Amino acid sequence: VLWYQGEANTKKSLEYGALMETLIANWRTQWKQEKLPFLLVQLPNFMEPKPEPTESSWAALRQQQLNTLKVPNTGLAITIDLGEWNDIHPLDKYDVGKRLSLQARKLVYGEKNLTASGPIFQSMKQNGNKLILSFSDIGTGFMIKKGNDLKEFAISGTDGKFVWAKAIIDGDKIIVWNDSVANPVKVRYAWADNPSEANLYNKEDLPASPFEAELK
Incomplete structure (x- = not known):
């Protein structure tokens, strides 16, 4: 279906x-x-x-x-x-x-080694004022599709007020932070009707899924 x-x-x-x-x-x-x-x-x-x-x-x-x-x-x-x-x-x-x-x-057809999806958020952990994000479906690696910087990541503290976050690729992880948020607990990516600058892909040219997550 x-x-x-x-x-x-x-x-x-x-x-x-x-x-x-x-x-x-x-x-x-x-x-x-x-x-x-x-x-x-x-x-x-x-x-x-x-x-x-x-x-x-x-x-x-x-x-x-x-x-x-x-x-x-x-x-x-x-x-x-x-x-x-x-x-x-x-x-x-x-x-x-x-x-x-x-x-x-x-x-359905059993091509198990095929990269069929863009990156899918799996989990995160906190390291100081940074959140370290793990994904599945990375394929042969992350890629920034447009420009030099990752866009459309936002974080919040316990107050729930989201602000844009800096984000970098670190091997098979994405690290996000904003110096004004000392204790980030939530992260969003491409969380908008039209997140027009969303640019996290894998090298197979498939876009990452939008998502929201909170530290457990």
């Missing part, structure tokens, strides 16, 4: 994960296929870019779609770089299909 939907759910984004898990379970039951592969397209970028970190129901729904990966035999085509600010139905369907095909080749 290739599933490209979610725009209509952005006003109630927090319930989307449970709805998708239920739908996947139900369809697998109806088709009598316990492992029916289910590949989702994450919502692309849309609407006007914002200059400062902000809340976003579109970003919240993308997080719900990302969370769906905990369901076995699912995949996610990340499309945060394929949308258009003024068109909810972006024109570039070719690259959406191409990224879905990578997921299908790996998940």
Whole structure:
């Protein structure tokens, strides 16, 4: 199953994960296929870019779609770089299909060594005023797609007020910080309706998924 939907759910984004898990379970039951592969397209970028970190129901729904990966035999085509600010139905369907095909080749057709996704956030730890982020799906390494500096990372302390963060690639980790935040506990990447400067990719030219995470 290739599933490209979610725009209509952005006003109630927090319930989307449970709805998708239920739908996947139900369809697998109806088709009598316990492992029916289910590949989702994450919502692309849309609407006007914002200059400062902000809340976003579109970003919240993308997080719900990302969370769906905990369901076995699912995949996610990340499309945060394929949308258009003024068109909810972006024109570039070719690259959406191409990224879905990578997921299908790996998940369904057994190309286990294929890099089928951009970087997916896994965990983080704190080191002083810095957060050290770990990812899966790095492929042959991280890459900055546009410019020389990573963009669209934001952090907050316990007050929950997000500010833009500096971010660097350190081997297979990403380190983020802002000198004004002594004790960072939350991080966001590409958390906006249209995070137009998001530029973290792997060297296979696949974009990192937007995400939000908090220190446990």
